[in-house]
Amino acid sequence: MKTYQEMSKEELLQEKEALEAEYAKIREMGLALDMSRGKPGADQLDLAMDMLDCLDSKSELISENGTDLRNYGILDGIPEAKRLIAEMVGTKPENVIVYGNSSLNIMYDQIARAELFGICGNTPWSKLDQVKFLCPVPGYDRHFAITEDFGIEMINIPMTEDGPDMDLVEKYVNSDPAVKGIWCVPKYSNPQGIVYSDETVRRFAALKPAAADFRIFWDNAYAVHHLYEDNQAEILNILEECEKAGNPDMVFQFCSTSKVSFPGSGIAAISASEANLADIRKRLTIQTIGHDKINQLRHVRYFKNIDGIRSHMMKQAAIIRPKFELVEKLLKEEIGARGIGTWVNPKGGYFISFEALSGCAKEIVALCKDAGVVLTGAGSPFPYKKDPKDSVIRIAPTYPSIEELEEAAKVFVIVVRLVSVKKLLG
Amino acid sequence: MKTYQEMSKEELLQEKEALEAEYAKIREMGLALDMSRGKPGADQLDLAMDMLDCLDSKSELISENGTDLRNYGILDGIPEAKRLIAEMVGTKPENVIVYGNSSLNIMYDQIARAELFGICGNTPWSKLDQVKFLCPVPGYDRHFAITEDFGIEMINIPMTEDGPDMDLVEKYVNSDPAVKGIWCVPKYSNPQGIVYSDETVRRFAALKPAAADFRIFWDNAYAVHHLYEDNQAEILNILEECEKAGNPDMVFQFCSTSKVSFPGSGIAAISASEANLADIRKRLTIQTIGHDKINQLRHVRYFKNIDGIRSHMMKQAAIIRPKFELVEKLLKEEIGARGIGTWVNPKGGYFISFEALSGCAKEIVALCKDAGVVLTGAGSPFPYKKDPKDSVIRIAPTYPSIEELEEAAKVFVIVVRLVSVKKLLG
Numbered sequence: 001m002k003t004y005q006e007m008s009k010e011e012l013l014q015e016k017e018a019l020e021a022e023y024a025k026i027r028e029m030g031l032a033l034d035m036s037r038g039k040p041g042a043d044q045l046d047l048a049m050d051m052l053d054c055l056d057s058k059s060e061l062i063s064e065n066g067t068d069l070r071n072y073g074i075l076d077g078i079p080e081a082k083r084l085i086a087e088m089v090g091t092k093p094e095n096v097i098v099y100g101n102s103s104l105n106i107m108y109d110q111i112a113r114a115e116l117f118g119i120c121g122n123t124p125w126s127k128l129d130q131v132k133f134l135c136p137v138p139g140y141d142r143h144f145a146i147t148e149d150f151g152i153e154m155i156n157i158p159m160t161e162d163g164p165d166m167d168l169v170e171k172y173v174n175s176d177p178a179v180k181g182i183w184c185v186p187k188y189s190n191p192q193g194i195v196y197s198d199e200t201v202r203r204f205a206a207l208k209p210a211a212a213d214f215r216i217f218w219d220n221a222y223a224v225h226h227l228y229e230d231n232q233a234e235i236l237n238i239l240e241e242c243e244k245a246g247n248p249d250m251v252f253q254f255c256s257t258s259k260v261s262f263p264g265s266g267i268a269a270i271s272a273s274e275a276n277l278a279d280i281r282k283r284l285t286i287q288t289i290g291h292d293k294i295n296q297l298r299h300v301r302y303f304k305n306i307d308g309i310r311s312h313m314m315k316q317a318a319i320i321r322p323k324f325e326l327v328e329k330l331l332k333e334e335i336g337a338r339g340i341g342t343w344v345n346p347k348g349g350y351f352i353s354f355e356a357l358s359g360c361a362k363e364i365v366a367l368c369k370d371a372g373v374v375l376t377g378a379g380s381p382f383p384y385k386k387d388p389k390d391s392v393i394r395i396a397p398t399y400p401s402i403e404e405l406e407e408a409a410k411v412f413v414i415v416v417r418l419v420s421v422k423k424l425l426g
Numbered sequence: 427m428k429t430y431q432e433m434s435k436e437e438l439l440q441e442k443e444a445l446e447a448e449y450a451k452i453r454e455m456g457l458a459l460d461m462s463r464g465k466p467g468a469d470q471l472d473l474a475m476d477m478l479d480c481l482d483s484k485s486e487l488i489s490e491n492g493t494d495l496r497n498y499g500i501l502d503g504i505p506e507a508k509r510l511i512a513e514m515v516g517t518k519p520e521n522v523i524v525y526g527n528s529s530l531n532i533m534y535d536q537i538a539r540a541e542l543f544g545i546c547g548n549t550p551w552s553k554l555d556q557v558k559f560l561c562p563v564p565g566y567d568r569h570f571a572i573t574e575d576f577g578i579e580m581i582n583i584p585m586t587e588d589g590p591d592m593d594l595v596e597k598y599v600n601s602d603p604a605v606k607g608i609w610c611v612p613k614y615s616n617p618q619g620i621v622y623s624d625e626t627v628r629r630f631a632a633l634k635p636a637a638a639d640f641r642i643f644w645d646n647a648y649a650v651h652h653l654y655e656d657n658q659a660e661i662l663n664i665l666e667e668c669e670k671a672g673n674p675d676m677v678f679q680f681c682s683t684s685k686v687s688f689p690g691s692g693i694a695a696i697s698a699s700e701a702n703l704a705d706i707r708k709r710l711t712i713q714t715i716g717h718d719k720i721n722q723l724r725h726v727r728y729f730k731n732i733d734g735i736r737s738h739m740m741k742q743a744a745i746i747r748p749k750f751e752l753v754e755k756l757l758k759e760e761i762g763a764r765g766i767g768t769w770v771n772p773k774g775g776y777f778i779s780f781e782a783l784s785g786c787a788k789e790i791v792a793l794c795k796d797a798g799v800v801l802t803g804a805g806s807p808f809p810y811k812k813d814p815k816d817s818v819i820r821i822a823p824t825y826p827s828i829e830e831l832e833e834a835a836k837v838f839v840i841v842v843r844l845v846s847v848k849k850l851l852g
Contacts, residue, residue, distance in 0.1 A: 051483075053482050069690075071471060074690075104713070116541060142712075263497050264716050265718045290528075291526075
């Protein structure tokens, strides 16, 4: 197959005409498909239904430390849930605070608290003229929405196949005291599925921040979200590496069971150094009496330990892996072969990040929408929703059924071809 | 029986000697009792255990609006939970946002958000030179801890038997633009069990605040926490009264099922005008994807409606009413009869607020502690933990067994007598 770049103008015009006819036909079909949302499918959720049988009216709701979990008490998580979370992200239980259902809410609160009270005795960010965050791009729109809401200036950091461009990260962090944080999804990054290399993690741990209250916001959202049984990524333990490098307090790690058990009804946690956790507890004890300990217990009773989580995630992988592979195959055959887009085949996580020809993303999303296929908004994986090259589109293959997904992906590749050919014709 | 005030010095000295001997004997018993915590007893929690059978692996976790409650979605509460909460506090479902497990956390977030972003377009409080809150006293220590943590100046407002001294409230609120809020527990107040009269509620609703962003923080924590079947307090609907008075946006109402189902595993909510809720949603959508919808559904399936909650609370009342009556009887016979303390017999809520002779509270709490009976710290029902008269002691009768409670209360009255007689002897 010729790439579009190899085609003559004549050939491109013919291609365009054919694609326009095809697109017109698709529009008439009145499709209503959705590849926009990083949500598990109902069949993935079915896998966890037994969790609801773990606790019933006959259960002893007593923690291993003797606390009656039905009553007030325990601010920072029941010991058995700390252990489960610690295993999940590879840290120690004493470095964990288990919260309620939302890791996003923990991140938000960390930033809100930094703004209001400062981190570990440092000046509250709200009293500073300028606060900046580094944002590896493409990244997670809800991270960027938080920093945008607080008026924090966001600086794009390009991603490489090993993680963020660390030369740039070092340059900013080590020289500018206004740089207070960086958003990271270190494993199966949202949306590219990139896994931070050991060198990247070590360079993070070895940063020499100009700001004493610089923190890495390490959102380990996909710690156990592998697509393959035998080809699983592992990343270095950031808390351990930071400690080794003499920067024990430099990182907040976040995680949750949202895409393990039930989104919205899982448990979420932060892990960090003892100094950071003490700083958090001091405020947290004013903010709440404690989180849902019964739900923490329910998760422990169901998964028991990391092996329980791992085997559960393999059942989920069996459901979603074919969806990823279907999209990847279509992209390869229809797009890659024509030289009009690139992507990484992820080994885990929830997304495929498609990079179209420059200046094509918005139009692809718009034409898909007109044809009844909803994609994540172009630009949304970037701070301020501004994709400088207008080329990145996040594809979320998990939520639709495989039949719907196939239909949607076929529309997508037609539209990518159509928009690309128009672009090349100028 | 003579009151202590009627006794001669000689008689008081005799009384003192006898009480000291009695106290010495008590100390030798090595008691370990606790009347400090506003926690349900285990037998109260047993009543709700069936709730855990409401949802199991066979359940359809679909909301009445069709949403799969196991997945992401729904920021502000499932419709059936909004209805249940609305019935509980007597408002409309569309005025309710249902959150996670902690109403305290909602209050904290309301204040954090006011500090950071301002309320309904007003200047963020953190940018103002001065922010003041009115604090009816005695009140709830955790309210005061929040405003203290934010550096908000707290002003004591004395309580009357009809609620806060409204002359003072009007004076402050209507004249001082720095007064941004007031903490209220309008029904079975913490700790006095006072019920705001209709006139008090109407005067609240008719306030003409100097500050556009003044809000009543109406913590309706004990809306359904009656002690008696046939002698239940009702209060006017504050949202409705504010609306009638032309102040629809002046109130945030909070509630939770913490002491209805399980503390820490209940559901909590705010109710307010549409303008306030829109202002909240705008930020909440950045803060979280949503709260635990499965637990919201669990509560609805279990209680069904307000009648379900009411009958459940009557079962709880049957357990705790004898505890209140035991303490009240001892207080009446041993303290009231001697003229050395006052209190209100509450018709609901979780506390009895004892007012000792001036200057006695700290010593009573200290001597009780030395004798193995833990009480809530003297001063804690006041801002900055400063009881100006050093006289108020909060008694929490629900958590101990009735046998332990009787023992603890007997120690308490001996200690009150001893400290009082010493005080009167000067």
